[in-house]
Amino acid sequence: MSDEVVLMIEGLVEAPIRLTFADLDTLPDADRVADVSRFHASRRGAGVNLEAVLRLAAIRPEANYATLHADRDDFHVSVPLEPLRQQGIVVHRLGEGRLPPEQGGPIRLLIRDPSACHTGELDECANVKYLSRIELTSRRGRDTRPTSEAEHAALHLRETAG
Ligand SMILES: Nc1nc2c(c(=O)[nH]1)N[C@H]1C(S)=C(S)[C@@H](COP(=O)(O)O)O[C@H]1N2
Ligand SMILES: [Mo]
Numbered sequence: 013m014s015d016e017v018v019l020m021i022e023g024l025v026e027a028p029i030r031l032t033f034a035d036l037d038t039l040p041d042a043d044r045v046a047d048v049s050r051f052h053a054s055r056r057g058a059g060v061n062l063e064a065v066l067r068l069a070a071i072r073p074e075a076n077y078a079t080l081h082a083d084r085d086d087f088h089v090s091v092p093l094e095p096l097r098q099q100g101i102v103v104h105r106l107g108e109g110r111l112p113p114e115q116g117g118p119i120r121l122l123i124r125d126p127s128a129c130h131t132g133e134l135d136e137c138a139n140v141k142y143l144s145r146i147e148l149t150s151r152r153g154r155d156t157r158p159t160s161e162a163e164h165a166a167l168h169l170r171e172t173a174g
Pocket of ligand 2: 130
């Protein structure tokens with residue numbers, strides 16, 4: 013079902029767009045990331061640079077923040093757009109197939125060089141699993157990342173249980 017919408021880009025764009033697996037697969041080779049284990053030894057999969065994905069949407073100049081929404085588990089991260097577009101990878105494949113949910117699929121965002129959890133903007137907590145929408149805004153949007161070790165521990169417990 014390559015016509016199934018897997019990712020939406022909305023907010024401060026000329027027109028919202030809905031991307032399918034096929035759309036992600038037809039991006040040029042130069043925009044592809046063949047193997048994310050080169051950035052993070054424990055991670056698997058292949059994808060495309062976020063920059064290339066955002067290029068498909070006509071983003072308005074007043075957009076300063078991107079909010080990464082995982083509607084599946086109601087997890088949201090809002091970070092400054094510029095560093096994110098340079099560092100983000102949209103992971104959607106594992107070998108010939110799709111990225112499974114255990115790896116955060118069908119779509120997972122990965123930051124190339126994240127800071128440790130809750131120490132900065134582009135931290136490990138911003139590696140959003142089950143990414144379903146990217147919303148562009150002028151100001152920071154919804155962010156449900158854990159802000160303390162205790163919150164973190166609670167979230168990971170929930171993840172393991174869920
Ligand atoms: N959708 C979703 N993405 C998420 C989370 C979450 O709870 N839901 N947790 C975040 C946090 S706090 C961290 S540290 C990383 C953990 O990624 P890992 O399980 O692949 O190590 O995923 C991030 N992405
Ligand atoms: Mo985290």
